[in-house]
Amino acid sequence: MLTTLPIRILDVLMGWKAWRSGAVSVGSGTSLVWRRLRRVHGNRLRVGEGSIVHANIIFESRGGDVSIGDRTYVGLSTVICFQQISIGNDVLVSWGATIVDHDSHSLDWNLRRDDVREWSRNRKDWTHVPSAPVVIADRAWVGFNVTILKGVTIGEGAVVAACSVVTRDVPPRALVAGNPARLIRMLSNGDELAQ
Numbered sequence: 001m002l003t004t005l006p007i008r009i010l011d012v013l014m015g016w017k018a019w020r021s022g023a024v025s026v027g028s029g030t031s032l033v034w035r036r037l038r039r040v041h042g043n044r045l046r047v048g049e050g051s052i053v054h055a056n057i058i059f060e061s062r063g064g065d066v067s068i069g070d071r072t073y074v075g076l077s078t079v080i081c082f083q084q085i086s087i088g089n090d091v092l093v094s095w096g097a098t099i100v101d102h103d104s105h106s107l108d109w110n111l112r113r114d115d116v117r118e119w120s121r122n123r124k125d126w127t128h129v130p131s132a133p134v135v136i137a138d139r140a141w142v143g144f145n146v147t148i149l150k151g152v153t154i155g156e157g158a159v160v161a162a163c164s165v166v167t168r169d170v171p172p173r174a175l176v177a178g179n180p181a182r183l184i185r186m187l188s189n190g191d192e193l194a195q
Ligand SMILES: CC(C)(COP(=O)(O)OP(=O)(O)OC[C@H]1O[C@@H](n2cnc3c(N)ncnc32)[C@H](O)[C@@H]1OP(=O)(O)O)[C@@H](O)C(=O)NCCC(=O)NCCS
Pocket: 102, 103, 104, 105, 107, 130, 149, 165, 167, 168, 179, 180
């Protein structure tokens, strides 16, 4: 009890600061670990109702948008947003996942050579960093230690097997696995979405 009290106080203070900045909205019955949010100011985070979000949510710059729906669970994973990451309703994201909508650096050495120096000065030129929105649709399930890279849409009710690296879109109700993730099978009638 005594050891967790300072952490709880920190969480409340950080939550108050983030909430007051207007950047964060959280639905009723949702549990969010506020101290795991980074650089929310100038960005937008929306979480629906009845969700549990234990993730580190990191905004790289300004103008980023992370939305998480209702009744969704995001375990102790990392969500790194430059542009837009959208996680739907009734989604499960296990622990250890990394969801990122950009590459962080350019493939061209000349365009990334100053990145560390710029960071240490608290600035960075994002012009040459490829990025594209990530969408995880309703009722998808992302297994533990999965990586989801820029531009990927995980379709409704799809399942991503543990430790996969997803570089391409996953169709609705598909089961994918591996690095890079490939289609294993479409989910059968017994797995069909409840209407
Ligand atoms: C390596 C990377 C930069 C390449 O990006 P890109 O040039 O846009 O690559 P593409 O998305 O066009 O993918 C090209 C092919 O490589 C595969 N591929 C790309 N990244 C892959 C990865 N991490 N693991 C396995 N395969 C990968 C893709 O599936 C694709 O194969 P396909 O055409 O058969 O489907 C990017 O995929 C990546 O890994 N980004 C994350 C960077 C990172 O770790 N940043 C952290 C901060 S330091």
